[in-house]
Amino acid sequence: MALKKLGNQTVKFQNPPSIIATASIVGPVEGQGPLKDYFDLILSDFNFQEKTWEKAEKRMLKEAAEMAIKKSGVPGNQIEYFVAGDLLNQIISASFAARELGIPFLGIYGACSTMAEGLGLGAMLVDGGYADYLVVGTSSHFCSAERQYRFPLELGNQRPPTAQRTVTGAGAAVISSKNQNPRITYMTTGKVIDMGEVNPNDMGTAMAPAAVDTIVKHLEDSNRSPEDYDLIITGDLASVGKDIVERLLKEKGIDISDRYTDCGLLIYSPQQDVHAGGSGCACAAVVTLGYLFKEMQKGRYNRILVVATGALLSTTSVQQGETIPCIAHAVALENL
Amino acid sequence: MALKKLGNQTVKFQNPPSIIATASIVGPVEGQGPLKDYFDLILSDFNFQEKTWEKAEKRMLKEAAEMAIKKSGVPGNQIEYFVAGDLLNQIISASFAARELGIPFLGIYGACSTMAEGLGLGAMLVDGGYADYLVVGTSSHFCSAERQYRFPLELGNQRPPTAQRTVTGAGAAVISSKNQNPRITYMTTGKVIDMGEVNPNDMGTAMAPAAVDTIVKHLEDSNRSPEDYDLIITGDLASVGKDIVERLLKEKGIDISDRYTDCGLLIYSPQQDVHAGGSGCACAAVVTLGYLFKEMQKGRYNRILVVATGALLSTTSVQQGETIPCIAHAVALENL
The missing domain is CATH 3.40.47.40 (Stage V sporulation protein AD)
Incomplete structure (x- = not known):
């Protein structure tokens, strides 16, 4: 329950x-x-x-x-x-x-x-x-x-x-419902946040405020601090968005920089010429379920907050002059 | 629970x-x-x-x-x-x-x-x-x-x-969670059913087998018979699909014809020249939440099985020669 x-x-x-x-x-x-x-x-x-x-x-x-x-x-x-x-x-x-x-x-x-x-x-x-x-x-x-x-x-x-x-x-x-690690211990459902960004070639900037909103809400609601997590990882903000998240959170007095990364940064190496990094539904999926899941099984990480971000635009909404509405949902994964 | x-x-x-x-x-x-x-x-x-x-x-x-x-x-x-x-x-x-x-x-x-x-x-x-x-x-x-x-x-x-x-x-x-009628008493989640239909101008025929599958599963799982409902109503099969549902169910020994209708048939009158009837997400929505909800409040209906049907195609899937995958989810609404 x-x-x-x-x-x-x-x-x-x-x-x-x-x-x-x-x-x-x-x-x-x-x-x-x-x-x-x-x-x-x-x-x-x-x-x-x-x-x-x-x-x-x-x-x-x-x-x-x-x-x-x-x-x-x-x-x-x-x-x-x-x-x-x-x-x-x-x-x-x-x-x-x-x-x-x-x-x-x-x-x-x-x-x-x-x-x-x-x-x-x-x-x-x-x-x-x-x-x-x-x-x-x-x-x-x-x-x-x-x-x-x-x-x-x-x-x-x-x-x-x-x-x-x-x-x-x-x-x-x-x-x-089996008793087995890792577990899903918390779910924070995001609100749609739209700061007026319009550039579909810069999703990191558009989505960062949604990630910030959900991280802040998660920490408040769960009465946790960033130190309660071994790792906080956003979905696909890549290099541009990740920096914005760190800065916006610091402005709110929350420093996650020593335990924070982004799936879109981990999936490619800088030599691969993918510009700011990775995105797409599969980005958070394969990094979380491939890499992080296995590292949790090994015990390298025991508490991870995964904050997957989404840009809810369509080609039609862009053509009709709309800004980009974004969302972030967070799930906490833990070895209990 | x-x-x-x-x-x-x-x-x-x-x-x-x-x-x-x-x-x-x-x-x-x-x-x-x-x-x-x-x-x-x-x-x-x-x-x-x-x-x-x-x-x-x-x-x-x-x-x-x-x-x-x-x-x-x-x-x-x-x-x-x-x-x-x-x-x-x-x-x-x-x-x-x-x-x-x-x-x-x-x-x-x-x-x-x-x-x-x-x-x-x-x-x-x-x-x-x-x-x-x-x-x-x-x-x-x-x-x-x-x-x-x-x-x-x-x-x-x-x-x-x-x-x-x-x-x-x-x-x-x-x-x-308030104690108030009407209630949602059952949910039957549909499987994707695809009988090989390819005509996007005949959704009723494509979706009817999905409705049949979900109705049969609902009756089996809940151990109910059609007589347990005052009304069984599909989402938007309209005239073509409704007849197919009745026939396919009769072949399985299930007769719902005396208590069955379809949202796509109710929303327009035959004089309105809308061809087979209504469809779209709003069809089941406004008929269920506008008409049926109010008739349940009045007590005219006390047990309704709403079986909303969906055709899960896209223009891309049609262009790539795919058939139309369909689904139907059922919810039972009851005055307790």
Whole structure:
């Protein structure tokens, strides 16, 4: 059963659900990055033997879910929900993966915050008694995202230094009521924050205030300080956004700089020429479920606050002159 | 606390959450239909004083949520979640409404099944102890949907008789742990069902098997028969899909024909020349939260099974030769 005080944005789970297995699949560029040894499968190209990038993305998500379920040892027919979403219009990666998985499906959308939304909702469903086992997943694909949100890749457009690279990959986690580490102990649901940014080539700047808002709310609601965490990690603010988060928090008297990093900074090396860093739903997903999950199992980290950020714009909203609404959801992962 | 047997798709709520207030806004065509007296606001045009149809849609959703909250008597700052989604790419109606509402936001996507997904998830969040009050909402708009999914309206394309008209409207409901009728007593989460249909101008045929699958699962899991309900109503199958549901269920020995109808049939009159009937996220939303909610308050209906259906395609998936994956989520509404 949950404990949540009215007015708070944070749920503290009284029986913290466990992440009993994870899987991560990445594309060829991420497979040359510093975290390459943590991923379960590295694709040799962008197509994954499919005819289109969108179908390749769907296949990554489907196979990541299957892989996580297999690792969990839970028979597939005992997985009660597939909670998933992605960046493509009408979340077709998730919907078509759900078609092939045959698991009752709850579609979600939080742009690049989707993994945290999914982990938080998944934990609520397990802790609330609605499922003993469920799988959460998300995906993104550099090529399908570029052509949907920006330009056809064939144009070879130049990108400004503030731009980020959409991570090609998929991550999935099986959440269960089993007593096993690591656990999901808190979920802080974000509000939509929009500081008036309009540049879709600078998502880090747009999303940083949402991350700050959610981190501050999480610390207030949980009565915790940054020192209670071994690591605070945002989803995909990359180099530009990460600096803004540190500065805005310092202005509020909160210093997280000695234990703070960003998934979009970790996934690529500076030599990879990806501009500001990584982004996309898969960025927080594969870094959290590939790298951080394994380091928690080893005991290197015991308390992590994952703050996945999402820019909730569309090409239509940009064309109609709207600014970029952003959100950040936080989940605390702990070895108890 | 919930009661759910492993392997079932159905949750039975032990403390069934209440729908304490609803609001519905519709466009001018729906405002001439047979249910017009049940809606809170009928727009005189498609623009709602906004510059674009997309902004009008967002405004409908935002105002429906505000109206439902006001009717509930709950102070706005005590509403703990806004659970919402819509048909537009990246669910911008919901995200931009969330920006203006300032309520912690969980974005969902289930195409035209979104209202049932939201009511079910909302009920889980309340019953699970994560919120005392939350608001669920969804919207659709004929003009924004046509230009996103089909053709620019300016072309004046002819539509086949199997086509449905996307309902212009928005519906919202405040769900609470208060002891008050009507309640949400069951949620059956759908699987994605795809029988190989490819015609995006005949959604009823595509979605009917998903509705059948969920109705059968609901009756099995809950150990109920159709006679346990005063009314079984699908979301937006309209005339073509409704007949298929009746026939497919009869083949399985289940006769619901004396207590079955469809939101897409009720919202327009045959004289309105809308072809097969209504569709869109708002179809199930305004019929359920406008018409059915009020008839339940009057006691005309005491047990309704709402089975909202969604076609999870996108223009990209259609262009890439994919068939149409469909889903249906069911929620039981009861006066206890």
